[in-house]
Amino acid sequence: MDALMHTVSTWRTISSLSWLAILLVWETAAPYFTFFVGGNKARAGHGLKNMTLGILNSIFTSLAFIALWWMTSQWANSHAFGILNWLSLTGWARLIFAFLLFDAWMYWWHRFNHRIPFLWRFHRTHHSDPKMDVTTANRFHIGEIAISSVLRIPVIALIGLHLWELALYEIAMFTVVQMHHANIAFPAWLDRVLRMVIVTPFMHKVHHSRWQPETDSNYSSLFSFWDRVFRTFRLRQDPRTIHYGLEEFDQPENHTLIGLLATPVRQVQRQTGEPAPSAQVNDSH
């Protein structure tokens, strides 16, 4: 792999760890929900389990997929294959299109995870967290990561992505993903301005609601406008009234490391969660 890819990969690690540290401090100083007040041990246990899944997933993708993605990207670009090459884009225009196209794929992949029962079995590991914080951004089942990594191969080819462009996208995307999972809030006006372009904490809190009409909304990862374009955007007037998690996974045995890994094979009916709260808003700001 080339030097540029190595540089971007190093920056990806530095950026995600720095953001993690900053957001952990922020959550300690000004938590939005008081999940862990006085319970540092519970908070550490919760965070470590989520981070363990994240570390396992990144070791797995490095060993099993990065070389495949690299070969696909090399093949596509040496054969002038893929949308970015067919449009003959260069410079910033190419980079912006690369981000938009891959982020649109991420939106649909996430939506399929909610709509296709087999994929939901894996994705519910992410949604079962009743105490969402920055570490939840790493809480994905290895099965979901494996399926999305396989699907990335044709997506990389179809877009004609360079691997360094994908790594740069991942830096931007994961920065926003860590921020919108964190147990923090921006002032309402700032959240409103930011969510015109990127997914904000208020927007993503709704996605982690245990009430299914809200769980099945706000699928965007980096850019927020996909939810408006594809009509899945939704807000709760008072995000403080949101309850996270999944009713069918409330028992503590589902939240041990083994329980998290066993989530896809649990035979449980999906619950629709609490009844509709009074204040629903589909904001157009």
Ligand SMILES: [Zn+2]
């Ligand atoms: Zn989801």
